Amino acid sequence: MSESQQYDVAIVGAGPVGLACAIEAGRQNLSHIVVEKGSLVNSLIGYPTNMEFFSTPELLEIGGYPLVSSRYKPLREETIDYYHRVARTENLNIHLSEKVLRLEGKRGQFTLYTDKKSIQTRNVIVATGFFDQPNLLNVEGENLDHVHHYFKEAYAYSGRDVVVVGAKNSAAKAALLLNRQGANVTMLIRGADVAPTVKYWIRPDLINRIDEGSIAVFYHTKITGITASTVHFTDKTGEHSLPSDAVFALIGYHPDYSFLRELGIDIDNDAVDTPHHDPNTFESNRKGVYLAGTVCGGRHTSKWFIENGRFHAEVIATQIANVLSA
Ligand SMILES: Cc1cc2nc3c(=O)[nH]c(=O)nc-3n(C[C@H](O)[C@H](O)[C@H](O)COP(=O)(O)OP(=O)(O)OC[C@H]3O[C@@H](n4cnc5c(N)ncnc54)[C@H](O)[C@@H]3O)c2cc1C
Numbered sequence: 001m002s003e004s005q006q007y008d009v010a011i012v013g014a015g016p017v018g019l020a021c022a023i024e025a026g027r028q029n030l031s032h033i034v035v036e037k038g039s040l041v042n043s044l045i046g047y048p049t050n051m052e053f054f055s056t057p058e059l060l061e062i063g064g065y066p067l068v069s070s071r072y073k074p075l076r077e078e079t080i081d082y083y084h085r086v087a088r089t090e091n092l093n094i095h096l097s098e099k100v101l102r103l104e105g106k107r108g109q110f111t112l113y114t115d116k117k118s119i120q121t122r123n124v125i126v127a128t129g130f131f132d133q134p135n136l137l138n139v140e141g142e143n144l145d146h147v148h149h150y151f152k153e154a155y156a157y158s159g160r161d162v163v164v165v166g167a168k169n170s171a172a173k174a175a176l177l178l179n180r181q182g183a184n185v186t187m188l189i190r191g192a193d194v195a196p197t198v199k200y201w202i203r204p205d206l207i208n209r210i211d212e213g214s215i216a217v218f219y220h221t222k223i224t225g226i227t228a229s230t231v232h233f234t235d236k237t238g239e240h241s242l243p244s245d246a247v248f249a250l251i252g253y254h255p256d257y258s259f260l261r262e263l264g265i266d267i268d269n270d271a272v273d274t275p276h277h278d279p280n281t282f283e284s285n286r287k288g289v290y291l292a293g294t295v296c297g298g299r300h301t302s303k304w305f306i307e308n309g310r311f312h313a314e315v316i317a318t319q320i321a322n323v324l325s326a
Pocket of ligand 1: 014017098101132294304306
């Protein structure tokens with residue numbers, strides 16, 4: 001199926017930044033379509049139940065709409081509700097459950113192919129984030145059913161042996177929630193300590209639980225294999241095995257590089273595999289294709305977040321409007 005209309009801009013991804021891009025496109029009188037492979041704000045729907053954002057509400061706002069929360073920091077549920085209401089209020093043209101696959105043509109006359117149709121568009125904004133691609137341990141047993149790369153909630157693990165792999169925010173928060181729910185938690189940390197970048201209100205809580213012995217931890221670890229009931233690893237003292245009913249390997253995420261290459265976007269040869277873009281305009285090496293939001297940071301997934309990534313939208317929409325009117 002092919003859409004007959006040609007849009008000024010097609011936006012890939014209906015996360016907070018993709019939605020901000022659609023709003024700003026509208027304010028620049030640019031026609032738009034948003035294509036999202038999952039649900040509206042799909043990544044946020046995958047976050048832990050009742051997760052508290054680390055940002056205060058006003059820093060998550062898009063399009064100038066106030067995010068009202070009775071709390072200092074809003075919950076996942078309030079934030080999802082907010083973005084859904086903003087999208088409805090703005091009457092954004094969003095096509096859900098539709099995956100973008102590839103792109104042909106050039107600036108001014110692209111054809112964007114999805115798994116449902118082809119779309120004619122003058123420009124493309126890629127706002128695909130990183131949350132769908134967890135970093136893997138790459139060990140045998142990682143694909144077993146009790147090994148998870150996302151954490152949702154702790155209730156199912158009360159009284160059970162749980163291994164949490166990782167030392168950053170997601171691992172720290174999961175370990176604390178599991179511990180409070182009565183799981184027997186052991187953290188396996190690759191480095192010498194809990195990451196110094198863990199948020200300042202989470203890190204001392206975790207360090208105190210480790211110091212009092214209620215959360216066990218091994219440092220300088222390397223996982224060597226996982227079976228149905230055991231995690232095997234090494235540390236500086238040698239080889240070890242731990243009983244485990246569940247394993248949470250929470251060691252970060254990365255952008256979908258094969259998808260970005262499929263779109264013709266180069267990956268910089270730097271330490272964090274940055275998808276190539278002009279830092280002022282966010283235009284990639286493929287003219288007329290822009291990057292927005294967290295995808296811009298490559299493997300440096302804490303460089304851009306909602307707080308700062310939402311501002312890409314106005315820059316890109318203005319740039320597209322200027323090019324179209326030139
Ligand atoms: C647990 C957690 C907590 C966080 N807390 C905060 C916080 O408090 N404050 C803050 O500022 N940031 C926070 N972040 C970071 C930031 O919020 C998220 O990464 C945010 O979702 C980024 O928005 P985005 O629009 O760039 O990407 P995303 O929200 O990830 O949106 C990308 C969208 O693109 C879609 N997509 C991907 N590929 C395709 C395709 N081929 N075709 C169609 N659609 C596609 C995805 O389904 C997804 O919906 C947090 C991140 C995590 C993981």
